[in-house]
Amino acid sequence: MTEKTTTYSSTKEWLLTDTPASALQAAAGRAYLGLLEFLKNRLAVLGLMIIVALVFVALFAPYIAPFDPILTDLKHRLLPFSAEHFFGTDELGRDIFSRIIWGSRLTLYVIGLVAIIAAPVGIIVGTVAGYFGGIVDMVLMRITDIFLAFPKLILALAFVAALGPGIENAIIAISITSWPPYARIARGETITIRNSDFIRAIRLQGAGPIRIISGHIMPLCLSSLIVRVTLDMAGIILTAAGLGFLGLGAQPPSPEWGAMTSSGRSYILDHWWLITMPGTAIFVVSLAFNLLGDGLREVLDPKSDN
Amino acid sequence: MVQFLTKKRFKKATTQTLQLIAIVLITFLGLLLITFLIGRVVPIDPVLAVVGDKASSEVYERARIAMGLHLPLWQQFFIYLSSVLRGDLGTSVLTAKPVLDDIFRVFPATMELAFLATLFGVFVGIPLGVLSAVKRGGLLDHISRVVGLLGYSLPIFWLALLALIVFYAKFDLLPGPGRVDIFYEGIVDPITGFMLIDCILARDWEVFRNALSHLIMPATLLGYYSMAYLSRMTRSFMIEQLRQEYILTARVKGVAEWKVIWGHALGNCSIPLITVIALSFGTLLEGSVLTETIFAWPGLGLYLTNSLLNADMNSVLGSTIVVGSIFLAVNLFSDFLYKVMDPRAR
Amino acid sequence: MILEEQLLQVKNLNIIFPSPKGDVHAVKNISFSLGKEKIGIVGESGSGKSVTGRSILRLLPPYAKISADKISFKGQDLLSLSEKQMRKIRGREVSMVMQDPKYSLNPVRTVGKQISEAYIVHRKATKQEAKEHTLKMLEAVRIRNPEQVYRLYPHEVSGGMGQRIMIAMMLIPDPSLLIADEPTSALDVTVQLQVLAILDDLVSQRGMGLIFISHDLELVSSFCDRIIIMYGGRIMEVVNAADLHKSTHPYTRGLLNCLPRIEGGNERLSTLVRDDAWLDADFSAPSVTVSG
Numbered sequence: 001m002t003e004k005t006t007t008y009s010s011t012k013e014w015l016l017t018d019t020p021a022s023a024l025q026a027a028a029g030r031a032y033l034g035l036l037e038f039l040k041n042r043l044a045v046l047g048l049m050i051i052v053a054l055v056f057v058a059l060f061a062p063y064i065a066p067f068d069p070i071l072t073d074l075k076h077r078l079l080p081f082s083a084e085h086f087f088g089t090d091e092l093g094r095d096i097f098s099r100i101i102w103g104s105r106l107t108l109y110v111i112g113l114v115a116i117i118a119a120p121v122g123i124i125v126g127t128v129a130g131y132f133g134g135i136v137d138m139v140l141m142r143i144t145d146i147f148l149a150f151p152k153l154i155l156a157l158a159f160v161a162a163l164g165p166g167i168e169n170a171i172i173a174i175s176i177t178s179w180p181p182y183a184r185i186a187r188g189e190t191i192t193i194r195n196s197d198f199i200r201a202i203r204l205q206g207a208g209p210i211r212i213i214s215g216h217i218m219p220l221c222l223s224s225l226i227v228r229v230t231l232d233m234a235g236i237i238l239t240a241a242g243l244g245f246l247g248l249g250a251q252p253p254s255p256e257w258g259a260m261t262s263s264g265r266s267y268i269l270d271h272w273w274l275i276t277m278p279g280t281a282i283f284v285v286s287l288a289f290n291l292l293g294d295g296l297r298e299v300l301d302p303k304s305d306n
Numbered sequence: 307m308v309q310f311l312t313k314k315r316f317k318k319a320t321t322q323t324l325q326l327i328a329i330v331l332i333t334f335l336g337l338l339l340i341t342f343l344i345g346r347v348v349p350i351d352p353v354l355a356v357v358g359d360k361a362s363s364e365v366y367e368r369a370r371i372a373m374g375l376h377l378p379l380w381q382q383f384f385i386y387l388s389s390v391l392r393g394d395l396g397t398s399v400l401t402a403k404p405v406l407d408d409i410f411r412v413f414p415a416t417m418e419l420a421f422l423a424t425l426f427g428v429f430v431g432i433p434l435g436v437l438s439a440v441k442r443g444g445l446l447d448h449i450s451r452v453v454g455l456l457g458y459s460l461p462i463f464w465l466a467l468l469a470l471i472v473f474y475a476k477f478d479l480l481p482g483p484g485r486v487d488i489f490y491e492g493i494v495d496p497i498t499g500f501m502l503i504d505c506i507l508a509r510d511w512e513v514f515r516n517a518l519s520h521l522i523m524p525a526t527l528l529g530y531y532s533m534a535y536l537s538r539m540t541r542s543f544m545i546e547q548l549r550q551e552y553i554l555t556a557r558v559k560g561v562a563e564w565k566v567i568w569g570h571a572l573g574n575c576s577i578p579l580i581t582v583i584a585l586s587f588g589t590l591l592e593g594s595v596l597t598e599t600i601f602a603w604p605g606l607g608l609y610l611t612n613s614l615l616n617a618d619m620n621s622v623l624g625s626t627i628v629v630g631s632i633f634l635a636v637n638l639f640s641d642f643l644y645k646v647m648d649p650r651a652r
Numbered sequence: 653m654i655l656e657e658q659l660l661q662v663k664n665l666n667i668i669f670p671s672p673k674g675d676v677h678a679v680k681n682i683s684f685s686l687g688k689e690k691i692g693i694v695g696e697s698g699s700g701k702s703v704t705g706r707s708i709l710r711l712l713p714p715y716a717k718i719s720a721d722k723i724s725f726k727g728q729d730l731l732s733l734s735e736k737q738m739r740k741i742r743g744r745e746v747s748m749v750m751q752d753p754k755y756s757l758n759p760v761r762t763v764g765k766q767i768s769e770a771y772i773v774h775r776k777a778t779k780q781e782a783k784e785h786t787l788k789m790l791e792a793v794r795i796r797n798p799e800q801v802y803r804l805y806p807h808e809v810s811g812g813m814g815q816r817i818m819i820a821m822m823l824i825p826d827p828s829l830l831i832a833d834e835p836t837s838a839l840d841v842t843v844q845l846q847v848l849a850i851l852d853d854l855v856s857q858r859g860m861g862l863i864f865i866s867h868d869l870e871l872v873s874s875f876c877d878r879i880i881i882m883y884g885g886r887i888m889e890v891v892n893a894a895d896l897h898k899s900t901h902p903y904t905r906g907l908l909n910c911l912p913r914i915e916g917g918n919e920r921l922s923t924l925v926r927d928d929a930w931l932d933a934d935f936s937a938p939s940v941t942v943s944g
Contacts (some may be wrong), residue, residue: 336812346848499688550755551750551752551755551756552755552756552757552758552759554750554756555710555750555756555757555758555821556769557709557742558710558711558742558743558747558748558822559711559742559747559769559770559773559821559822559825560739560740560741560742560743560744560770560773560774560825561701561739561743561769562739562773563735570758570761573758573761574758574759574760579758586811593793596668647760648760649760649805649807650759650760650807652796
């Protein structure tokens with residue numbers, strides 16, 4: 001390259017140059033390479049598409065679902081697949097397809113709220129413990145360890161038992177049991193970042209701990225946390241469905257997929273579609289988050305596995 | 307492993323473990339604090355549960371004082387603490403027996419499942435993980451990836467129901483719910499509580515066969531989840547180790563490839579794998595709650611669910627404490643093994 | 653040049669690493685041969701020197717593409733051998749010492765076991781015999797208390813000790829060619845010379861060939877008979893160590909001029925000038941067949 005001003009023949013070349021002219025160009029180039037890497041992973045793209053479809057279905061449930069999900073119709077109970085009832089009807093004559101469509105709202109509700117509650121708690125506890133170290137670190141990490149000492153579902157069960165069954169309580173219980181791993185990850189990242197020269201430089205400029213943590217450390221913890229939260233979503237869906245199945249999550253007649261599986265149990269011998277369809281829905285959504293999480297991990301956290 | 311167990315090293319590992327026990331004790335206290343606090347937020351009035359809603363306010367008040375509920379919270383916690391440490395987890399409303407007795411009775415059934423499932427996970431999952439790390443992108447790697455994805459994504463209660471439909475209802479290949487068929491129940495004395503061991507002790511091979519056939523489905527199901535987890539973890543540990551330079555050294559020496567993989571690389575993975583196996587054991591306790599409900603398996607999981615549905619808080623919290631403690635103990639043990647086995651940790 | 657004395661002959665070796673941004677041609681058309689002598693390969697990082705060493709043992713990652721008209725060792729064509737036959741070459745005939753003993757020793761096995769393994773792989777020996785040989789070998793690399801070191805784990809030994817252990821492990825099957833890939837770069841300056849002296853003595857005593865890969869031209873010239881200078885995957889020139897300072901190749905001159913000299917004045921050290929034209933020029937055949 002002998003000329004001073006380099007000309008690029010295409011956008012692609014601009015993105016992939018080894019000598020970016022600005023921070024923006026470098027960031028764009030990195031994002032582009034990440035996107036390429038992500039798109040190469042077809043399963044991850046499939047996972048993303050399923051999740052987008054889930055959001056779409058949840059938003060437009062009233063327009064997509066052909067029947068009311070709650071209204072019982074005993075004349076048409078336990079019908080098999082047909083053009084009218086794609087997935088048949090349940091023991092109370094409700095259209096299973098419509099119930100699954102409406103159930104997507106509950107699933108989204110659960111994972112959305114858990115992510116909003118658990119991830120910030122985890123990241124705050126972790127970065128604060130990691131940044132300050134010493135006694136703060138010890139106390140916060142001991143608390144984290146106490147919550148990690150229970151298997152997740154068991155602790156969630158105990159909380160639900162105390163708070164009473166219901167989807168909101170299930171969300172609280174799952175959130176309470178979900179944040180400790182995030183705190184661990186954020187703490188680990190913070191400890192490696194804490195002593196780096198650029199943080200020292202910022203400290204010399206007079207920035208306080210709150211500013212350093214929120215402005216400089218948290219953003220750097222985000223990528224590994226996003227990967228972990230995405231992968232956890234699959235487990236959260238399974239836990240929520242498990243609580244629903246045990247009768248401790250969403251209560252009938254709400255069309256929660258786990259509860260639907262549970263109420264179909266008594267009919268499994270002759271009417272297998274009662275449990276097959278909601279179970280498949282749980283499986284597909286949870287699979288989608290696993291696929292997406294794996295794909296994101298390869299792009300955002302390349303050291304970890306492959 | 308035996309070579310590591312020299313006297314000096316064992317001693318050092320022991321002192322480190324003592325420090326660890328101190329940490330574990332703190333964690334255990336925290337665990338009790340959580341269960342105590344859960345017990346306090348219960349919307350059900352514990353006094354009312356004892357005296358009934360028809361009791362006069364005088365009787366109610368006396369019961370409240372007798373239960374220590376008029377004391378400040380921290381005093382109540384110490385009373386709770388001392389009774390738990392004496393092994394008194396309260397009385398189950400459902401069975402009218404001490405909770406600890408109940409748990410002792412049901413626990414072996416859960417252990418039997420979890421133990422077999424772990425064996426399955428270790429002996430199938432680890433080799434699968436090793437082979438898929440060695441031939442990345444090969445057929446086995448794809449199989450292990452699918453196995454792992456299904457294990458992480460399939461709701462266990464649903465898979466259990468499907469398995470019941472297929473293997474029990476449709477084809478009648480395996481027996482249905484329960485630990486043994488109904489007419490075999492109560493034949494063998496529950497000496498250890500582990501059905502298979504009791505059968506062996508009683509030399510009753512007919513019941514043994516029956517019990518074994520009942521174990522196959524739930525144990526394989528739980529084992530599948532353990533296998534999925536272990537094979538993925540083994541794979542990523544192996545990939546990490548195979549990248550290390552000592553692997554190149556072994557190859558330069560002319561060591562056969564199978565020895566490089568199963569000796570050198572897996573040898574280095576075995577240390578973190580111990581922790582993973584301990585963790586997967588904890589996950590199995592969790593999975594057993596749902597599995598036992600479906601297979602009517604009279605273990606801790608079923609006991610916990612029944613108590614939950616009947617708002618039997620003493621049993622719920624008692625089971626939670628026991629599961630938490632087991633989880634802690636398993637982790638403590640794996641840390642100890644870690645220290646004994648890893649020359650760098652000593 | 654007498655054929656019996658020739659250990660290794662490499663002709664037109666090419667190594668390519670495929671990558672998403674296009675193939676990386678790590679080594680381009682290099683040729684050299686080696687008898688029972690000490691030959692140094694010098695170059696900057698990325699010049700292809702380490703890759704060349706590993707390709708002789710065929711221990712590059714499977715996605716690397718190696719092609720050559722010939723890589724022959726004692727008349728055997730290494731590229732046509734089966735993996736099983738290759739294993740009889742590795743360790744037994746050609747061995748390699750790597751840069752950092754911290755990484756190149758298995759952390760969970762004792763030093764003694766690792767050295768014994770190298771012996772047992774190639775000889776039908778009992779564990780007791782292997783142990784005896786290992787202790788002798790540890791003594792040969794001037795470890796004073798071999799019995800004690802035998803039982804240590806890699807993290808319990810110092811870097812210099814670790815590298816001596818590596819040398820012992822690599823020499824115990826009695827190979828006829830040793831590749832030393834930056835064997836002293838990770839060590840403290842004070843122990844570097846010690847380790848080099850041990851290496852030098854053992855190689856001379858046993859009448860082996862040595863390929864010494866390094867970025868340190870000064871070190872190599874004091875230690876080897878001939879020097880191969882590599883840049884960008886190509887051989888720039890091959891010179892006798894004694895004639896190094898007479899070299900006229902611009903790259904070699906450039907490398908020499910970057911080195912500070914005690915007797916040199918206060919003038920600024922020159923920076924290394926690289927010329928892309930060298931990558932296309934053909935320096936191979938005539939100068940390369942010069943034998944030491």
